[in-house]
Amino acid sequence: MARKLLAAAAAVVTSFACAAESTMNASSAGVKGALEAESIGLLSAESMLLRTGKCGACTVPKQGLWYFENDLIAVPGKGAAVSGFSRGVDRKSDVGNWAAGPGVEKLAYPSLVWIGAPSILEGAVMLPGAGRVRTNAGIELDIKLVPKISTNLSYANGATADYFAGREVRMRGAIERAGEKEVFVARTIWPSDFAFEPAKLQSKPLREPSELAAFVREPIKETRGIETRLLWERHPGQARDWKQKPVLGFVLNGAQGDDDESLGGHFAVATGRVGDRGEWSDWAVNNFYNLDSVSEKGIVAATLPMDNYLMDLNSGQKYYRPSWMLVAVLNNQRTAAAFQGGVQRVFNQLYRHDFLYRHASANCAGISVDVFDSLGWKIPKRGPTAPLKSLAAYAYIAAKDGSLQSGRKIYDYLNEEQTRLLPAVAFEAAGLDLLEIVGAKGTQRTLTAYEQQLRSDIDAIFLVRIPQTPSSRVTGSAPVFSFDEFQSRVPENQADWKIVPVAPRPFPDALRDPSTVAEPEPSPIPLPIAAIGAFGVLGTLLLWRRRATLKAARKKAVPAPEELVQ
Template sequence: MLEINFKKSGPAKLPFFIVYRDWGLSMLGKFLAAAAAFVAFISTDCVAEAAAGKAPAGLKGALEQEAIGLLPADGMRLVSGKCRDCRMLKQGLWYFETEAIAVPRDGVPVSGYTNGVDRQADVANWAAASGGEKLAYPMLAWIGAPAIFEHAAMLPSGTRVQTADQTELDIRLAPRLATNRSYANEATAAFFSGREVRMRGAIDSSSGNDVFVARTIWPADFAFDPARLAARPLQSPADLAAFVRAPVKPARGIETRLLWERHPGQPRNWQRKPVLGFLLNGAQGDDDESLGGHFAVATGRIGVHGEWFDWAVNNFYNLDAVSEKGIVAATLPMDNYLMDLNSGQQYYRPSTMLVAVLNHERTAAAFQGGVQRVFNHLYRHDFQYRHATANCAGISLDVFDALGWRIPRRGPTAPLKSLGAYAYIAAKDVSLQSGRRIYDYLNEEQTRLLPAVAFEAAGLDLLSMVGASGTGRPLSGYERLLAGDVEAIFLVRIPQVPSSRATGSAPVFSFDEFRARVPADQADWKTVPAAVRPFPAALRDARSVPEQEPSPVPLPIAVIVAGIGLAGWLFWRRRAAPRAVSKQPAPQPEEMTQ
């Protein structure tokens, strides 16, 4: 179990009236006894705090008066992955052995999964059967640290904060992971200087003084101000991609743009309104393999003061590789997803988010309930994360597809080119698997392959469904609910936090754009090798239906090869037949007359 202690430890002190009670009664009589009792009464809280060490103002437990997306966090408890009494997937615990995670308390509903059924069918069947049932808790949420420190003002040094009660406290950054090639520096300190921040971490009192070790730092001024949102609808569908592609410029805060609202001119009372958020993280500036960016879907509520740090982000990553930044696929709070000092997206690229403000939580809760089931399948290895056919964008949009949102498809990139690309890459790398990878990239539906295309397609279709433009198709039940529930749609541009890492850029919108942005010779690419993380055989469930591995030779390639082979054989037969006749001995004249 994760032991959590937010206050400085020290030797316990007995209350004053107990220590001196007998002596007071015998030496000074009832007067001193009464005086001692009075002193004890007025100082009980002070003595207790001195015994355990007074907690700094603004410090609380990671789940105290918090939310995890649409759900109150008090339905969960904080543990580590070594938990032995958790009623959840042992496979999920294995990935978080040294991490702080939240798991459901006894008695609360928990998202499950159906054994032997693929993730798409499982979500579709669950949605059809669940109706309007209340959203269940995820089997786990990645919290990362045991404490939250809020309402703290970062002082210019970057090593101290001023707390809510005007006292000062030392802070220290969580250590940089050995595999992480960049980290916070003087530019980071300048970015946060003078700002009110909210941090996740823990108090360290080992030196005799309280020091808050910060793992996540979130600027309080990142909050939305609905009343000040500038209304700038898209003038054409291309405007959404243009917003994403806008040149990166230094910024301290977020930038917002209102695309649509149901009741223009009326007060925007969005406090506690549920949301669906579509996150598009850009390309890294120091990793050519990251130019496609990253995609995730978030659910939650807009806070009373425009806060959104507690939205639940559903982040899909490859579980079979160890991320150099410590990222693990999970549902996690927004401040962890964007602002963790090692794994936070904003420390290595800019991001864009499209937010749908809802009048009812049902469509957001349906997605969250469905995606939680998908995570259960992923942790169990019922399916694998695949960069072409089951990546962050594809898995996320598959959940919407199972619920009934048919986001218009763009088609594969280049099916015909994939045939030649397969042959060329397989021969160059002397690897059929390498050929298969390029073949899959060029044949996969673009909205499932490229995060930027997924973001654009979902955003444009959502705008069309609410009436900004016609969809031109009949709507499903889920689509009708979503179209009716949306109150407003707005964009958010989130700046990259300055650090020692190179500045990122917009993600690519096509495979051709990717090829144009990387060096022609793959040997010149900037890449980050990742260690392999094999899934233990002991954690596999024998009842699971294993996912079939794709053949290294795709069926069309096999058919073409077989066809070429058959044509060659027939050609050889046709050429060989005359030669065989000509070798027979010529008949003698007498034989011809008989």
């Protein structure tokens, strides 16, 4: 099954990889190379090279290349500074040690960025039916959509075509030639009107902390564009000149409507700059996913441009759930560069399997929060969900499923810190704490050096609501903010859950580094459970011994019959 899924994903991208060289200099008006006059977050893409994972001459870690053998990635060019990692050191210590050293504010390039397509067509208007566009030179160009991955449950349809009709778009894809005719095969379609308009942002600060979660939970509106809400600005009343201002963006993706296991949503952190016209399609999104399973949508954990992250026709988050974003606009890039530099080191370790993605303790939210924690941003903790309940839950699930591993999973979920476990809680906690740090609410704690930088560097904080793109997929909703909410939204009988099965993707032994210290698998019996069991056994033994001692004492105190006859 895993081979079939990998083959299906490879079939979608192989044509793009093969077309990379022929389309880099495409003559069609508005078409350019994927790295030409582009940025990837805070960095210029022109210092990078477009390659596939089969690049034998690439000097970046081979483990990362393996995941993109048949796909297009950007790798650092000759002489470019590249993010590294420390062998034999856990990811948090590695980021912390690096951040404490010199040169942390000079951002190095990531070892790879997932690009996916060799060309970009921008400034084109989508014509009705989404079969043609009119380029900014007035030329009409045929459009095809990249094929649907066979395992993907849904895809673009007539509603999608209506959604884009008449809008100016930016597309990633490749030029195909059919005789004298050119066709642009689109992989990503991004509406240009998604741009921010700082001058028009309506200031609406939070009256209560609960309003941030309420913003996420508001009923989804049928709208073609994004919605924004300004929460705080350093200089109210002054003109908002955000052109090329660096940003830290916190992205929360909602729950899918066709997968009960997705109700927790997804979390990612982005860095970049606000474009001269409010653009943000080139922000770098740091997207953590489980590398040891094959995503049915073709998603692979990576740093990638925002338009790919949200609007890829197969893997784009916006095609299967609504999203929200909290953006901190900065007057200095140092805090954003520190996060980006730190997270790039973590990706190197993830690709090498120096640590494993775990759905409770090292998921998309937990890994991202840990990077900030290593840098010095101590996002206030909410505590675990239900430590006491976890003991009974472990016993119940283990017995019901006949599996100690199943019991261990529920135990870990209920004992994990909520800001590391649940994307929505991480999003809310980070947003509320940023507002406290800048003085919107007034923090009472002593700020670390990194937190002091945040307080000094943030010029504005605003929210963005990003609607789901219409397609054949069921409409999604807000993610859950608690484990109890998750339980209330899924069928009581787990056999009735809507689940999308995924195949395993075993990591080749040949790519393992002998110096890597194997991460121990959690014991199927948690220590507290084992302790309870041990105390139970010990208590039983002590009770048995006490009963035996009492019995012996009673025998000694009561004379035997022959002793009663004197």
